[in-house]
Amino acid sequence: MSLPVGRFAPTPSGYLHPGNLMCALIAYLSVRHAGGRFLLRIEDLDKPRCPDHLIQDTLSDLTYLSIRWDEPPLYQSSRTSIYEHAFQMLRDSGVIYPCFCTRNELHAALAPHPGDTTFIYSGKCSHLTPEQVQSLSAIRKPAMRLRVPDRVFSFTDRLQGLVSQSLQEEVGDFIVRRSDGVYGYQLAVVVDDAMSGMTEIVRGRDILSSTPRQIYLQELLHLPTPAYYHVPLLSDGSGKKMSKRNQAISLRELSHRYTQPQLLGFLAYCAGLLPEYRETTMDSLISSFDWSLIRHDDFVIPPRFLQAL
Numbered sequence: 001m002s003l004p005v006g007r008f009a010p011t012p013s014g015y016l017h018p019g020n021l022m023c024a025l026i027a028y029l030s031v032r033h034a035g036g037r038f039l040l041r042i043e044d045l046d047k048p049r050c051p052d053h054l055i056q057d058t059l060s061d062l063t064y065l066s067i068r069w070d071e072p073p074l075y076q077s078s079r080t081s082i083y084e085h086a087f088q089m090l091r092d093s094g095v096i097y098p099c100f101c102t103r104n105e106l107h108a109a110l111a112p113h114p115g116d117t118t119f120i121y122s123g124k125c126s127h128l129t130p131e132q133v134q135s136l137s138a139i140r141k142p143a144m145r146l147r148v149p150d151r152v153f154s155f156t157d158r159l160q161g162l163v164s165q166s167l168q169e170e171v172g173d174f175i176v177r178r179s180d181g182v183y184g185y186q187l188a189v190v191v192d193d194a195m196s197g198m199t200e201i202v203r204g205r206d207i208l209s210s211t212p213r214q215i216y217l218q219e220l221l222h223l224p225t226p227a228y229y230h231v232p233l234l235s236d237g238s239g240k241k242m243s244k245r246n247q248a249i250s251l252r253e254l255s256h257r258y259t260q261p262q263l264l265g266f267l268a269y270c271a272g273l274l275p276e277y278r279e280t281t282m283d284s285l286i287s288s289f290d291w292s293l294i295r296h297d298d299f300v301i302p303p304r305f306l307q308a309l
């Protein structure tokens with residue numbers, strides 16, 4: 001059997017927070033335990049939101065944790081021509097259409113999906129005539145959307161179990177290229193994961209609802225589907241998900257308080273790999289790694305870990 005290939009794919013629009021780090025650690029341990037390869041991809045498609053200093057901080061934070069990657073990191077911002085090629089394939093198969101809706105029109109027309117913050121596109125531009133497309137093109141540059149089929153997509157996430165989603169009812173036609181020419185996350189991630197030979201994708205549970213879109217793109221582009229593991233999210237007890245947007249505590253701050261063995265112990269404990277907190281080393285985590293120990297549900301970090309030690 002061939003050895004696994006895994007990755008961590010941060011978007012460096014902010015500092016890494018404990019949830020990102022736990023995810024990176026689990027992804028790393030999973031492949032290293034099996035003797036496989038680990039890659040790093042910097043998801044800086046939206047270049048202005050990902051300044052160089054945050055990219056450097058991301059690399060040094062991972063190094064501080066002693067996570068090592070086997071090839072130079074891949075930068076999505078330098079791969080536009082590769083995404084262009086995949087986009088042309090989709091266009092040739094007739095599933096792409098231009099969308100001229102402005103942000104305001106979208107907000108006015110979109111219906112929020114019950115219980116979710118996902119918005120479903122109304123399909124307003126999906127049946128424009130060639131003449132309408134031509135006259136609207138003279139006014140503004142369109143985004144490009146992918147038409148989704150009326151089908152339920154199902155897959156088995158190795159942690160979350162069976163996931164089923166109707167792309168038409170729960171997501172709607174989605175953007176694969178923005179009006180400013182930047183390719184969408186869904187397209188880029190599918191192309192990159194396949195080109196890097198990824199066999200397993202370990203990432204936060206918040207991305208679970210993107211996976212059926214990615215599986216559909218794999219189908220359209222004739223790419224393999226890797227194994228998916230959507231790991232739980234961490235929260236600090238404030239009731240909000242830990243995210244860069246919510247100003248979650250970053251490794252920058254944590255590393256002032258924790259030594260590396262303490263930090264590894266804290267993250268491994270949050271992940272479920274240690275029954276209680278203790279200092280540990282990367283070597284010991286690699287040799288004892290076991291997916292069956294990883295938590296399935298989100299986890300509130302006990303406050304003592306976020307206060308000064």
Ligand code: GLU
Nearest residue numbers: 009010011043189202203
């Ligand atoms: N870049 C995404 C993030 O930082 C992760 C994408 C992925 O793992 O597929 O949340």
